[in-house]
Amino acid sequence: MYGYMNNLLMMGSFKESFILNFIAENRYMLIVNGLFVTLQVTFFASILGIIIGFMVAFAKLSHVKVLNTLAAIYIDIIRGTPAVVQLLIMYFIIFASVNISGVVVAIIAFGINSGAYIAEIVRAGIQAVDKGQMEAGRSLGLSHGATMRYIVIPQAIKNILPALVNEFIILLKETAIVGYIALEDLTKAGDIIRSRTFDPYMPLLTVALIYLILTKILSKGLGKLERRLRQSDSR
Amino acid sequence: MIVVKDLHKHFGKLEVLRGIDEHIDKGEVVVVVGPSGSGKSTFLRCLNLLEQPTQGEICIEDVSITDKHNDINRLRQKVGMVFQQFNLFPHLTVTENITLAPMKLKKISQEEAEHIAKKLLKRVGLQEKASVYPNQLSGGQKQRIAIARALAMSPDIMLFDEPTSALDPEMVGEVLEVMKQLAEEGMTMVVVTHEMGFAREVGTRVLFMDEGIIVEQAAPEELFGNPKNDRTKAFLSKVL
Numbered sequence: 001m002y003g004y005m006n007n008l009l010m011m012g013s014f015k016e017s018f019i020l021n022f023i024a025e026n027r028y029m030l031i032v033n034g035l036f037v038t039l040q041v042t043f044f045a046s047i048l049g050i051i052i053g054f055m056v057a058f059a060k061l062s063h064v065k066v067l068n069t070l071a072a073i074y075i076d077i078i079r080g081t082p083a084v085v086q087l088l089i090m091y092f093i094i095f096a097s098v099n100i101s102g103v104v105v106a107i108i109a110f111g112i113n114s115g116a117y118i119a120e121i122v123r124a125g126i127q128a129v130d131k132g133q134m135e136a137g138r139s140l141g142l143s144h145g146a147t148m149r150y151i152v153i154p155q156a157i158k159n160i161l162p163a164l165v166n167e168f169i170i171l172l173k174e175t176a177i178v179g180y181i182a183l184e185d186l187t188k189a190g191d192i193i194r195s196r197t198f199d200p201y202m203p204l205l206t207v208a209l210i211y212l213i214l215t216k217i218l219s220k221g222l223g224k225l226e227r228r229l230r231q232s233d234s235r
Numbered sequence: 236m237i238v239v240k241d242l243h244k245h246f247g248k249l250e251v252l253r254g255i256d257e258h259i260d261k262g263e264v265v266v267v268v269g270p271s272g273s274g275k276s277t278f279l280r281c282l283n284l285l286e287q288p289t290q291g292e293i294c295i296e297d298v299s300i301t302d303k304h305n306d307i308n309r310l311r312q313k314v315g316m317v318f319q320q321f322n323l324f325p326h327l328t329v330t331e332n333i334t335l336a337p338m339k340l341k342k343i344s345q346e347e348a349e350h351i352a353k354k355l356l357k358r359v360g361l362q363e364k365a366s367v368y369p370n371q372l373s374g375g376q377k378q379r380i381a382i383a384r385a386l387a388m389s390p391d392i393m394l395f396d397e398p399t400s401a402l403d404p405e406m407v408g409e410v411l412e413v414m415k416q417l418a419e420e421g422m423t424m425v426v427v428t429h430e431m432g433f434a435r436e437v438g439t440r441v442l443f444m445d446e447g448i449i450v451e452q453a454a455p456e457e458l459f460g461n462p463k464n465d466r467t468k469a470f471l472s473k474v475l
Contacts, residue, residue, distance in 0.1 A: 130320075130322070132318060132320050132322035133322060133324065135285055135318070135322065136316075136318065136322035136323075136324070136381075137336075138285065138308075138311065139283055139285065139311060139314075139315070139316035139318075139385075140311070140312070140315075140335075140336035140340070140384070140385070140388055141308050141309065141310075141311040141312035141336060141340050141388060142308070142335075142336060142339060142340065143308050146339060150335060150339065151324055151335075154326050155324075155325065155326050
């Protein structure tokens with residue numbers, strides 16, 4: 001921080017640094033475009049993650065042994081390896097010979113990655129619903145599937161939603177590694193500006209601030225959501 | 236109406252039911268009593284296959300429910316069940332709790348289902364609770380709603396698994412009253428309970444279970460007044 005102050009003094013002012021890093025050569029566009037890439041990857045990977053997560057959760061809860069095992073293996077592999085390695089494998093091995101945009105590869109990689117975590121969230125949420133609910137549904141003659149759909153899942157959603165938003169916050173930050181496959185996301189944009197202006201402070205701290213604001217918005221939304229769920233909690 | 240042949244249930248190494256043969260006729264109110272761990276709840280839960288028997292056969296209205304080829308979901312529609320912990324659906328209103336199964340399974344309209352629900356609520360004396368959620372009800376009210384929910388499928392048999400055991404003492408009466416009324420209307424009932432007063436007053440037959448078998452059975456006045464088996468005597472001397 002002391003160095004930064006010196007730096008500011010040397011360069012004259014905060015204002016000059018701001019102009020150099022963001023206004024000159026329209027460098028703010030790097031940040032804007034980067035932010036767009038970050039949001040794009042996070043948003044679509046979340047959707048993919050939810051789809052995969054629910055499917056894998058049901059596979060893990062099913063009574064079909066093969067599905068249980070496959071789901072367990074998938075979750076083990078994803079949770080046991082770094083996301084950045086998964087991303088590199090996806091880009092340089094699986095899609096190496098396919099003409100496909102890096103953004104799509106990142107969405108798939110992060111979708112598959114968050115799918116494993118979401119699967120565990122969904123599974124735990126469903127298992128937290130009292131066993132008596134399933135028994136009551138079945139005793140009325142409803143099938144397992146119908147009881148799940150009309151009785152268990154609606155209650156499980158209440159357990160799942162807060163943890164799911166939390167997962168999105170983690171995912172948003174995690175996408176900062178897409179620079180590894182040559183995508184220019186928010187983090188990469190800050191780094192590019194740093195390498196051109198030789199000023200690490202202004203671009204990197206700005207990037208950090210933007211992430212902070214985004215995650216704050218999400219967690220504020222999460223807080224609101226939790227309060228509303230508690231209010232309508234009829235248990 | 237219910238025929239049970241050589242019913243066994245094991246949980247791992249633990250033998251909870253060790254050979255039960257029983258015949259329950261239409262219109263009977265069979266009360267099952269016995270010390271905890273005697274297998275009476277497991278026996279009851281086998282009757283609608285909430286527990287899968289390890290061995291033996293159960294027939295309801297001449298259809299084997301233990302035969303895997305028969306559609307258990309269809310068979311369960313004929314057998315209502317009331318649980319100790321009520322198990323009302325907390326995310327649905329009282330009316331929705333009652334109308335869900337008839338609407339999904341009998342494909343009747345919402346209007347018709349709500350009409351049935353209204354009548355059932357009147358029957359259990361809770362018309363004014365039609366649109367509230369279960370968490371706004373007392374234990375006794377919850378259990379009466381649970382009975383109405385089971386009745387909405389117009390079952391031929393009702394199973395009660397310790398329906399008053401989770402209730403505060405002052406609420407036991409209102410639930411037993413509904414059950415008594417149901418018995419008087421001729422419903423076939425199997426009731427696991429610790430309420431000896433109910434067994435005596437409403438039961439047509441009492442089964443005493445211990446260690447996974449039916450030790451003794453008789454009409455209530457006979458079993459309570461003149462028990463034959465030593466284990467029955469020992470149990471009754473503790474609870475009466």
